[in-house]
Amino acid sequence: MSHSSTPAAAPRARRLTRPRWRDPRLLIGAVLVLVSLVATTTLVRAVAETTRVWAAAENLVPGGELTADSFVPIEVKLPASEGEYISADSHIEPGTTVRAVVGAGELIPVSSLVALSDMSGRVVSVDVSSALPAAVASGSRVDVWATDARAAEVEAPDAILEGVDVLSVDRGGGDFTSPGAARIEVYVPDGRIGEVVRALATGHHISVVVVPDGRSADGADAEPTEVAP
Known part of the structure; x- marks a missing residue:
């Protein structure tokens, strides 16, 4: 008995279909x-964006009038507090000073500016009788002590x-006159001017003591600012 074999039919090739633009997977x-x-793109732009503001070119001190040489423009990144500092496009009016010391290199807050006429104090020149500490410079904070040199005995x-x-x-x-003596200008509140002038006029021995406050004379210890490269 013979068996005849029938060849199996070859599988039909599947035709590739072009993806349709309406295919949800393609759209997603x-x-x-x-x-x-x-x-x-938004992230890169936000990271690279900087603001041009004024920074102190030197230590700025209350009572000292600000001039064009008091500032230097720098580019900084201020994403959240841009309005708190003075834009380099702003003009500083003549007769302006600062309420508190702004160290060299620090950004200048808008709130720190005040008219000299609105300050309740005066700048006084003080002749120091003894050697002035080397740390004393513009922007330093000091105590001024006076001893009556006319007294027969040294008083406190x-x-x-x-x-x-x-x-x-x-x-x-x-x-x-005195070896090692110096002269400093300090900002004196109105309530203390009379006492200072009286001590100077009566020949008191004047000494100066530096108040440590974490701020160096050149502003090197100021809070760092993120400056754009």
Whole structure:
């Protein structure tokens, strides 16, 4: 008995179909790519965006009038507090000073500016009788002590000024009467001016003591600012 074999039919090849633009999977993929591109572009732009503001070119001290040389423009990243600092496009009016010391290199807050006419104090020149500490410079904070040099016995000194800001320092180079003496300009509140002038007029021995406050004379210890490269 013979068996005849019939060859198996070959499988039919499946035809590839072109993807349709209305295919939901294709549309979802395109949307995801677009969203990713927009998010990346926005992030890069936000990171690279900087603001041009004024920084102190030197230590700025209450009572000292600000000039064009008091500022330097710098580019910084201020994403959240841009309005708190003075834009480099702003004009500083003549007769303006600061309420508190702004160290060299620090950004200048808008709230720190005040008209000299609105300040309740005066700048006073003080001749220092003894050697001035090397740390004293513009922007330093000092106490000023006075001892009555006319007394037969040395009396306890009086603190005629405490925690005042130094505007300028003149170490004299031998121009003053006492060896090592110097002259400083300090901002004195109205209520203390009479006492200071009286001590100077009556020949009191004047000494200066530096108040440590974490701020160096050149502003090197100021809070760091993120400056754009």
